[in-house]
Amino acid sequence: MARLNFQDWMAIESPKVEKALDESLAFVPLPCRAIAAHILKAGGKRLRPLLVVAFARALDYDRDDVYPLATSLEMLHAATLLHDDILDRAGSRRGQPAAHTLFGEAKTILTGDALLAAGNSVTASYDSPSLCDCYARATALTAAGEILEMDSLGNPEQTRDTYMEIAMNKTAALIANACVMGATLAGASPAQTAAAERYGENVGLAFQIVDDALDFAPQSQTGKPCGGDLREGKLTPPIRLFRDSLDPGSRDRFDASFRTGNFDPEYFSGLIKEIGRFVPAALAIAKDRVRLALDALSGLPDADEKQILKQIADYVVARCK
Amino acid sequence: MARLNFQDWMAIESPKVEKALDESLAFVPLPCRAIAAHILKAGGKRLRPLLVVAFARALDYDRDDVYPLATSLEMLHAATLLHDDILDRAGSRRGQPAAHTLFGEAKTILTGDALLAAGNSVTASYDSPSLCDCYARATALTAAGEILEMDSLGNPEQTRDTYMEIAMNKTAALIANACVMGATLAGASPAQTAAAERYGENVGLAFQIVDDALDFAPQSQTGKPCGGDLREGKLTPPIRLFRDSLDPGSRDRFDASFRTGNFDPEYFSGLIKEIGRFVPAALAIAKDRVRLALDALSGLPDADEKQILKQIADYVVARCK
Numbered sequence: 001m002a003r004l005n006f007q008d009w010m011a012i013e014s015p016k017v018e019k020a021l022d023e024s025l026a027f028v029p030l031p032c033r034a035i036a037a038h039i040l041k042a043g044g045k046r047l048r049p050l051l052v053v054a055f056a057r058a059l060d061y062d063r064d065d066v067y068p069l070a071t072s073l074e075m076l077h078a079a080t081l082l083h084d085d086i087l088d089r090a091g092s093r094r095g096q097p098a099a100h101t102l103f104g105e106a107k108t109i110l111t112g113d114a115l116l117a118a119g120n121s122v123t124a125s126y127d128s129p130s131l132c133d134c135y136a137r138a139t140a141l142t143a144a145g146e147i148l149e150m151d152s153l154g155n156p157e158q159t160r161d162t163y164m165e166i167a168m169n170k171t172a173a174l175i176a177n178a179c180v181m182g183a184t185l186a187g188a189s190p191a192q193t194a195a196a197e198r199y200g201e202n203v204g205l206a207f208q209i210v211d212d213a214l215d216f217a218p219q220s221q222t223g224k225p226c227g228g229d230l231r232e233g234k235l236t237p238p239i240r241l242f243r244d245s246l247d248p249g250s251r252d253r254f255d256a257s258f259r260t261g262n263f264d265p266e267y268f269s270g271l272i273k274e275i276g277r278f279v280p281a282a283l284a285i286a287k288d289r290v291r292l293a294l295d296a297l298s299g300l301p302d303a304d305e306k307q308i309l310k311q312i313a314d315y316v317v318a319r320c321k
Numbered sequence: 322m323a324r325l326n327f328q329d330w331m332a333i334e335s336p337k338v339e340k341a342l343d344e345s346l347a348f349v350p351l352p353c354r355a356i357a358a359h360i361l362k363a364g365g366k367r368l369r370p371l372l373v374v375a376f377a378r379a380l381d382y383d384r385d386d387v388y389p390l391a392t393s394l395e396m397l398h399a400a401t402l403l404h405d406d407i408l409d410r411a412g413s414r415r416g417q418p419a420a421h422t423l424f425g426e427a428k429t430i431l432t433g434d435a436l437l438a439a440g441n442s443v444t445a446s447y448d449s450p451s452l453c454d455c456y457a458r459a460t461a462l463t464a465a466g467e468i469l470e471m472d473s474l475g476n477p478e479q480t481r482d483t484y485m486e487i488a489m490n491k492t493a494a495l496i497a498n499a500c501v502m503g504a505t506l507a508g509a510s511p512a513q514t515a516a517a518e519r520y521g522e523n524v525g526l527a528f529q530i531v532d533d534a535l536d537f538a539p540q541s542q543t544g545k546p547c548g549g550d551l552r553e554g555k556l557t558p559p560i561r562l563f564r565d566s567l568d569p570g571s572r573d574r575f576d577a578s579f580r581t582g583n584f585d586p587e588y589f590s591g592l593i594k595e596i597g598r599f600v601p602a603a604l605a606i607a608k609d610r611v612r613l614a615l616d617a618l619s620g621l622p623d624a625d626e627k628q629i630l631k632q633i634a635d636y637v638v639a640r641c642k
Contacts, residue, residue: 029461031472032461032464083430086426106467107468107471109407109408109430110408111468113434113463114460114461117458123453124450124451124453124454125450125454126450127450128450129449130445132444132445133445133446135441139435139438139441140434140435143431143438146431147352147353148352
């Protein structure tokens with residue numbers, strides 16, 4: 001069989017994931033379905049379900065019940081987005097009005113809960129408590145990561161380790177559990193499951209680091225205003241690397257603004273430019289993580305989808321929005 | 322063995338449930354634990370965990386792992402309370418400041434999500450996908466019931482059936498699933514599981530109807546202001562029965578106020594008194610439900626805990642707050 005490339009694979013798998021997502025709406029109770037459909041059908045990269053599929057296939061699992069399982073984590077992800085847009089008072093999401101601005105906060109919070117439950121129902125239909133456990137752990141760690149992040153906001157002395165702990169919880173845990181769920185469905189050995197987890201954690205960390213670097217790319221490229229993390233007091237890698245480069249006087253000035261979120265407009269635009277110079281160094285950290293992710297794949301059988309997993313990892317650092 | 326009464330049984334079982342609840346906090350990630358402890362340790366009737374225990378024991382299940390399982394539904398219940406107090410902008414809960422007033426909305430929403438996941442982790446540890454499924458269904462239906470209720474607020478023509486559908490989802494589904502989880506753990510036959518569900522649904526409906534009747538009891542008795550449901554536009558049984566008794570002119574006046582929630586203060590206090598006259602008729606509906614619950618028990622073996630289940634059902638209509 002000729003080697004698949006990522007685009008060809010996506011052209012085959014994406015429609016199957018989308019169809020399964022449509023069908024998974026049946027697990028959402030009727031009164032919550034309109035809001036659930038609003039967030040689920042607004043698009044997205046579908047990274048988590050695609051990783052479930054790729055990992056199961058890489059371990060030679062050929063049944064179609066991988067698709068419903070894959071949607072469970074997209075429902076979890078959608079639930080967290082519904083709740084996050086309320087927490088962040090965000091007005092839009094993926095170019096659409098955020099759900100809470102259309103349906104109200106109360107119903108949006110409840111639909112988030114119902115989506116968490118619907119994803120849970122899907123995993124529970126697989127007769128495998130360890131799949132349920134993956135799902136539950138991913139949910140809990142994502143929430144914990146967001147709280148950790150809130151507790152660190154505006155702290156210019158946050159360490160690199162704390163940043164990594166936040167990213168591991170709020171982003172990488174869910175992506176790692178996607179890989180582990182695919183592997184578990186395929187009946188992976190303990191070593192293969194550990195490899196799936198290590199690949200997913202490192203892809204997830206790389207994903208978050210790239211996301212944070214893209215905060216300093218122009219809005220014309222990403223669709224998001226530049227420097228949002230700086231204003232919100234998130235000490236992401238480019239900001240930390242920039243701060244580390246400052247002399248004590250400049251650092252004091254930076255810290256005072258960073259703690260309060262009050263930046264003189266001219267100072268702010270100067271900072272954006274200067275921090276932008278540290279984006280390549282931040283991306284180098286992400287690339288190191290991708291290397292670790294690829295290492296983790298070395299023990300897996302030499303399937304087509306192993307190549308896809310490599311290309312997904314490369315895509316995570318190559319993406320520009 | 323001498324027959325246990327409810328008080329003696331509670332004196333034995335309550336401390337075991339409380340101890341298991343303390344231990345279950347370990348399933349909540351550290352950054353969420355303070356908020357989770359705040360809501361879990363504020364007390365409560367522990368009706369749902371006690372039903373898990375009573376049903377498992379009534380079917381002759383004697384192992385101690387019933388207690389952690391029982392706590393899963395209290396965590397689910399606590400999660401819904403955290404979210405509800407945000408939806409309702411409630412300032413207090415069980416005589417304590419509501420969590421969101423102490424910890425902020427954002428962390429409280431996230432801790433609700435983490436508690437949903439923690440309960441899910443607990444059920445997933447039992448190697449029984451049907452327990453996970455009970456848990457997921459209870460979560461989804463509770464949220465769906467709350468959305469249904471919101472859609473009916475201020476509608477004076479809401480039918481009795483709609484009221485029952487709301488109560489079945491938002492309250493009875495969780496209580497029924499507590500009974501089903503206890504039965505499932507005990508290896509119940511399909512007929513016994515169906516009996517557990519029917520008992521739980523009817524106890525749950527009775528519980529909600531009594532709750533709604535208590536809305537017209539004096540604050541000195543319940544600790545809550547009288548007539549809150551009337552002001553919020555919930556057409557509960559005493560309100561519906563009162564409205565059904567009105568002549569067309571009085572009904573029009575009532576409907577106009579009920580739709581908007583704007584009541585002239587004097588009219589409001591008059592209504593409270595008049596609606597209070599329909600509380601006994603509402604309680605009669607609850608008693609019918611308790612009878613159905615007791616009927617459902619008839620096929621179960623004649624264990625001590627069957628007597629306890631009967632007394633729990635009786636307590637649900639006899640309670641005064």
